[in-house]
Amino acid sequence: MAANVTLRDHMAHLGLTQEELARRMNAVLEQLEGRPSDVSARTVRNLLSGSTRRPNGRTRVALEAVFGCPASDLGFSSSASSSGDEQVRRRTFLAVAGGSAVAATPAGHRRLGQSDIDRYNREHLALTDDAAVLGGTRGVESKAVQLAARIHESLDSADSSGRVRRQMYLLAAGVTCLAASAAIDASAPLRARAHLGNALTLAGLAHDSASAFRAWDHLMLTSSQRENHAEAATGADVMKRSSLARRDPSYASLGHMRHANALARLGESKESLRALALAEQAYGKAGSPSAPAWISFYHRAEFDALSSYVWTALGEHERAESCLHRTLAVLPDGAVRDRGLYTAHLSLAQARQGEAELACATARRAHALAPPGSRRTTNTLVRTRQVLTALGTRAPEVMSWIEEARTWN
Incomplete structure (x- = not known):
């Protein structure tokens, strides 16, 4: 019984512990099934140890949603007919999350290019404008999930260069964060966390630290909504210590601001005021012209x-x-x-x-x-x-x- 080294490497790439992977899988399944799920750290240990070589349908769906790839790419065996099943399961998850069916696009030889990126980006910007006006409606959230699903379908059904794939993953990460933001505004933190697990995966595939930072920022907000201020403080600490925050004062300021908020709610007044002062100091140095559009809210x-x-x-x-x-x-x-x-x-x-x-x-x-x-x-x-x-x-x-x-x- 050989250990699943491939799954271990994917977890290490995203910085996931066994407990965190179990939590993200449960969030995915709760969104899909409408009830709490029971994936535990022991489930993950069995997947890592190799004692579970062929995870059942719901476990496979959750794994694929968290990592953004087929279970076969995570080191699991599959039957000869499971390749099509894997596609169906991924589309089913995205369809349920979005509230409507997502049509499958047959495979072809079309090649994705800059025009596809521009087209999807225009839709993303229009949805962002809607969110600023409409708030956290399920309509905004569902449209964002559906747009992310269509980006996935394009990647599955067409050829593309490495640069274009990274840009498409980056767009999908931003759109998924937008879905999470709508869920946060609707005071639905568990739904938001399911989106953000996917967003972190997509940010990793895009090799984009700014998108990962954005997902961490939203995760911190879901912790606050659940009154778990210790977790929020830990998440904010990750933000302000990130390499991106060390390079760019806008991100450093936001990280310190989130940390100040969490510390204040934990009753740590002196530490909170110190963090607030650091946020002010960093904000005074902000204004990077190369910062991505999403942080312009700050x-x-x-x-x-x-x-x-x-x-x-x-x-x-x-x-x-x-x-x-x-x-x-x-x-x-x-x-x-x-x-x-x-x-x-x-x-x-x-x-x-x-x-x-x-x-x-x-x-x-x-x-x-x-x-x-x-x-x-x-x-x-x-x-x-x-x-x-x-x-x-x-x-x-x-x-x-x-x-x-x-x-x-």
Whole structure:
């Protein structure tokens, strides 16, 4: 019984432990099957040791989704007829994740080129614009997954150079991160983590450290949504220590900012303030003209908004409010979802300072601005309602807003 060295090497390339691989496989299967799965570290040990040479259908699907390649490329044996089955399983996973069937493209001799990259990139940019306006709707998430599936199909059905393949993998990674971002905005962290497992794989295939950094950034956000702030702090530490963060101050600043937020929520005030100062220092050196488009979200308005989250976690609500006013004053007009979200956080900061009437007026404005897909905005307004309820004010306008907001749970 020989050990599966190929699987071990693939895991090492992505930096996966046995526990992490099991977690990613479970996330994939939960998305596919709609219920919690039971892949364990022991399952992975059996795959590595060689005692499992031919994983069953669901295990094979999860492995292929995590690593982005057929199980036969991971060192597993297959029957003579399994090659077609592997394609069907991969397409089935992508179809279920996207919410609709993905048509298979018959193999041919067409060669992928720059025009294909440009075409898919235009679709990616259009979806990015939709996400900025619509928020985390399942429509945006599903379209992103379907686009990633079509990119995969193109790679499966046509010839291409190494450069073009890397660019296609890079696009697929960005599109999959966009799907994860929509899931995060919809407060669906488990769904987002399944997308991000795929995104990390694709970033590895593209040999692109910026895409991997983006996936780590989103993974840190899913940890925060699950209130696992120790995990979020660990993820942020990976970000700020990455080689990319050492080279580019934009990435260093974002890593320190995420770390400051997680540390604040763990009650480590001194360390959090130090991280926030490092984020500010690095941001002052940022502005690399070669930075990819996705990190352009981290402009001054976003920096101040993320700073407000740190101050909120530290109980400094007046400082948080000041940051949010600065954010809203310079936020780009097209950032509809962000304007609704940050206005909601502004209402929460005002409520926590006892400014009940002002918080209500701000909350009404936030609710009018918020796109229906942004569950994060709705959840923030729910917290505003809870704070105002606890204040016990009997002002008619406050009581009226509290009753109205009860329908937003």
